Amino acid sequence: MPKLSARSVAAPASPIRRLYPLAVEAKKRGKKVYHLNIGQPDIPTPAAFMRGVHEATVKVLDYAPSPGIPEAMEALARYYGECGLQVAKEEVLITIGGSEGITFALTIACDPGDQVLVPEPFYPNYLGYARLTNVEIVPITTCREDGFHLPPRREIEAHIGPRTKAILFSHPGNPTGVVYTKAELEMVVDIALRHDLFIISDEVYREFVYEGGHTSLLTFSEVRDRAILVDSISKRLSACGARIGAFVSRNKDVMAAANKCATIRLSAPTFEQLGLVAFMADPNHRAVVEEMIGEYRMRRDLFCKELLDIPGITFRVPEGAFYVMMGLPVEDSEAFIRWMLTDYPGPETVMLAPGSGFYVTPGLGKDEARGAYVLKADDLRRACAVLADGLSTFNRARAGEVVAGRG
Amino acid sequence: MPKLSARSVAAPASPIRRLYPLAVEAKKRGKKVYHLNIGQPDIPTPAAFMRGVHEATVKVLDYAPSPGIPEAMEALARYYGECGLQVAKEEVLITIGGSEGITFALTIACDPGDQVLVPEPFYPNYLGYARLTNVEIVPITTCREDGFHLPPRREIEAHIGPRTKAILFSHPGNPTGVVYTKAELEMVVDIALRHDLFIISDEVYREFVYEGGHTSLLTFSEVRDRAILVDSISKRLSACGARIGAFVSRNKDVMAAANKCATIRLSAPTFEQLGLVAFMADPNHRAVVEEMIGEYRMRRDLFCKELLDIPGITFRVPEGAFYVMMGLPVEDSEAFIRWMLTDYPGPETVMLAPGSGFYVTPGLGKDEARGAYVLKADDLRRACAVLADGLSTFNRARAGEVVAGRG
Numbered sequence: 001m002p003k004l005s006a007r008s009v010a011a012p013a014s015p016i017r018r019l020y021p022l023a024v025e026a027k028k029r030g031k032k033v034y035h036l037n038i039g040q041p042d043i044p045t046p047a048a049f050m051r052g053v054h055e056a057t058v059k060v061l062d063y064a065p066s067p068g069i070p071e072a073m074e075a076l077a078r079y080y081g082e083c084g085l086q087v088a089k090e091e092v093l094i095t096i097g098g099s100e101g102i103t104f105a106l107t108i109a110c111d112p113g114d115q116v117l118v119p120e121p122f123y124p125n126y127l128g129y130a131r132l133t134n135v136e137i138v139p140i141t142t143c144r145e146d147g148f149h150l151p152p153r154r155e156i157e158a159h160i161g162p163r164t165k166a167i168l169f170s171h172p173g174n175p176t177g178v179v180y181t182k183a184e185l186e187m188v189v190d191i192a193l194r195h196d197l198f199i200i201s202d203e204v205y206r207e208f209v210y211e212g213g214h215t216s217l218l219t220f221s222e223v224r225d226r227a228i229l230v231d232s233i234s235k236r237l238s239a240c241g242a243r244i245g246a247f248v249s250r251n252k253d254v255m256a257a258a259n260k261c262a263t264i265r266l267s268a269p270t271f272e273q274l275g276l277v278a279f280m281a282d283p284n285h286r287a288v289v290e291e292m293i294g295e296y297r298m299r300r301d302l303f304c305k306e307l308l309d310i311p312g313i314t315f316r317v318p319e320g321a322f323y324v325m326m327g328l329p330v331e332d333s334e335a336f337i338r339w340m341l342t343d344y345p346g347p348e349t350v351m352l353a354p355g356s357g358f359y360v361t362p363g364l365g366k367d368e369a370r371g372a373y374v375l376k377a378d379d380l381r382r383a384c385a386v387l388a389d390g391l392s393t394f395n396r397a398r399a400g401e402v403v404a405g406r407g
Numbered sequence: 408m409p410k411l412s413a414r415s416v417a418a419p420a421s422p423i424r425r426l427y428p429l430a431v432e433a434k435k436r437g438k439k440v441y442h443l444n445i446g447q448p449d450i451p452t453p454a455a456f457m458r459g460v461h462e463a464t465v466k467v468l469d470y471a472p473s474p475g476i477p478e479a480m481e482a483l484a485r486y487y488g489e490c491g492l493q494v495a496k497e498e499v500l501i502t503i504g505g506s507e508g509i510t511f512a513l514t515i516a517c518d519p520g521d522q523v524l525v526p527e528p529f530y531p532n533y534l535g536y537a538r539l540t541n542v543e544i545v546p547i548t549t550c551r552e553d554g555f556h557l558p559p560r561r562e563i564e565a566h567i568g569p570r571t572k573a574i575l576f577s578h579p580g581n582p583t584g585v586v587y588t589k590a591e592l593e594m595v596v597d598i599a600l601r602h603d604l605f606i607i608s609d610e611v612y613r614e615f616v617y618e619g620g621h622t623s624l625l626t627f628s629e630v631r632d633r634a635i636l637v638d639s640i641s642k643r644l645s646a647c648g649a650r651i652g653a654f655v656s657r658n659k660d661v662m663a664a665a666n667k668c669a670t671i672r673l674s675a676p677t678f679e680q681l682g683l684v685a686f687m688a689d690p691n692h693r694a695v696v697e698e699m700i701g702e703y704r705m706r707r708d709l710f711c712k713e714l715l716d717i718p719g720i721t722f723r724v725p726e727g728a729f730y731v732m733m734g735l736p737v738e739d740s741e742a743f744i745r746w747m748l749t750d751y752p753g754p755e756t757v758m759l760a761p762g763s764g765f766y767v768t769p770g771l772g773k774d775e776a777r778g779a780y781v782l783k784a785d786d787l788r789r790a791c792a793v794l795a796d797g798l799s800t801f802n803r804a805r806a807g808e809v810v811a812g813r814g
Contacts, residue, residue, distance in 0.1 A: 002633055060450065271460055
């Protein structure tokens with residue numbers, strides 16, 4: 001057979017992919033698995049969205065306009081207005097999820113071989129988007145002790161070279177939950193101006209902020225021409241399967257380029273755009289989102305409180321998103337997570353996402369894991385109890401092995 | 408502002424994009440425009456599909472599995488079975504339209520800078536997929552006199568070089584309507600084997616065949632490991648806005664690579680997959696498709712008969728799809744189509760797609776245009792009458808100008 005392209009076979013399997021089959025097997029053996037590893041909200045999708053889909057009167061399901069159904073673009077522009085961001089309809093392009101928005105942004109900012117700076121740990125799919133667009137990710141390492149806030153300016157600038165075209169980050173952060181301060185964002189803006197870079201701000205968790213406020217990249221007028229906001233309704237509407245996101249820019253040339261990208265793939269799915277329109281037409285829509293955020297705030301507080309009671313687990317309480325990136329009292333978190341799926345006794349277990357999967361710098365994150373608080377309060381409590389017992393059982397078993405090995 | 412990437416600004420505006428605003432203006436002036444230029448079916452989407460969407464019981468709209476909802480993959484595998492192709496569920500991956508299927512295929516077959524052979528004239532979006540994946544399209548020119556059938560083997564092989572990785576074609580063809588004979592496909596298969604190429608067969612019009620039969624690339628067992636079928640429900644379910652297509656291969660490594668591509672973009676939209684499942688569960692589904700094809704056959708016969716009556720228009724009756732690529736009795740079809748939108752008198756006009764937009768070889772297709780028979784019979788008849796009158800008025804006006812210029 002012909003050889004597959006290097007880019008299609010290059011990606012190493014991520015740790016979570018290696019572990020997933022073990023979770024499936026554990027469940028087949030009758031085990032209950034608390035999935036703290038995934039970022040899939042469990043809260044029902046709002047009824048207004050569902051009504052929009054179910055009651056859509058479509059006779060011929062023809063191509064939607066490439067930049068989006070006008071009412072859906074308007075709905076999102078209105079949403080940003082509600083958040084204090086003045087955005088025109090033409091500055092919003094509906095994308096097939098946040099995934100497509102980032103792919104478009106990388107395509108527009110970079111030619112093959114160009115580089116983007118990304119604070120690590122970061123969402124592993126960024127590596128996929130970068131590989132498919134032939135862009136190189138240059139990591140800016142942040143650490144747990146600093147709550148994953150940005151390093152000093154000189155450390156960031158040291159990574160900028162002639163092929164650096166953009167800075168990309170998720171804000172609030174996945175997997176870190178970090179919400180940058182205004183001063184941090186001002187530093188990023190200043191770096192982008194001085195080095196002539198695009199800033200790609202992935203704000204899919206923009207509503208999930210529990211401490212202070214969230215400052216959107218779009219509020220900085222100095223970067224009107226270089227700021228790209230990537231957004232999605234996946235998280236705040238509990239509608240990951242809708243595949244509806246947005247690419248927002250106030251730069252006409254950038255929007256023209258994004259429109260070309262959109263034209264090539266023809267259109268985003270119709271019914272889900274109509275769901276969004278119906279949701280935004282519901283006069284109660286802000287309250288629906290705020291109620292959901294309230295539930296996540298309660299879960300964050302609960303999850304962090306429970307984690308703090310587990311000996312050896314270290315983290316700073318995250319300001320946003322729905323993740324805690326924690327240090328575990330083990331040498332190799334992947335080995336521990338595997339053991340929890342294969343060897344931990346009893347009827348229940350917990351799955352976390354190994355930290356190393358969120359770093360590109362070799363060796364980093366080995367003792368870390370990401371926990372997502374997308375379970376109901378009782379399940380979160382139970383998951384933490386199982387995790388605590390798992391850690392002490394695992395470490396006792398290891399200590400016993402070491403002793404046995406010495407004897 | 409930072410410079411946009413070369414790839415995002417490279418594409419020249421296609422002729423149809425230049426003309427589209429003129430059609431909008433014509434309609435604003437109260438003109439009725441018969442759109443023979445677009446490939447958007449006008450036939451209602453089947454009721455069973457719509458019911459599948461409207462009655463879907465989804466509580467949390469979570470990510471669908473990346474390769475597709477299992478029932479949707481099964482539904483397509485069953486569909487291929489009904490067409491005489493034995494395909495396992497695992498050999499089918501649900502894509503976000505045929506567009507994504509071709510993008511995946513190019514990504515897997517080619518690294519940046521590699522080449523694919525494509526018979527021209529071809530679907531212009533292929534250029535977009537190729538640009539986004541940094542692949543070069545090498546055209547194999549076919550011509551109207553041959554009904555756009557393939558040239559002799561040596562002409563195709565003359566274009567193969569060290570960076571050629573695949574042959575890509577739509578079959579039946581857009582814009583040509585050509586359906587390749589078994590002998591032609593055997594030649595392609597043989598070329599692919601000899602030169603170690605992938606074959607990417609875009610069969611989104613696979614049901615739209617009016618003469619003889621359609622031989623799918625998947626019927627050739629010699630190319631089990633190098634054949635990639637790209638499919639879509641857009642045309643045969645009159646559901647372009649669903650964004651549901653398929654990537655089919657019997658090669659496990661190719662499917663593994665396609666699954667990686669699919670994982671990166673997370674999932675295809677859920678409701679439209681459920682629509683497909685419901686459609687295929689309708690015991691009447693074959694009859695629904697066949698009735699639709701019957702309507703298109705009638706339209707093709709009608710359209711071709713009407714076109715044959717227009718002096719100077721030349722074409723060979725196409726065997727499939729829903730297009731006629733015709734020669735017009737004008738020097739520059741784009742100038743004529745523009746004139747029809749801006750200067751043609753009376754309450755009605757016709758829009759065609761200029762032929763040059765389907766070629767990459769400079770100068771080709773200048774006197775050609777693509778007509779799509781996606782209108783009801785009466786409208787098709789009327790559109791042809793307007794086209795006939797337009798051509799003679801245009802040519803008289805031009806002759807007058809020439810005479811005036813001489814005078």
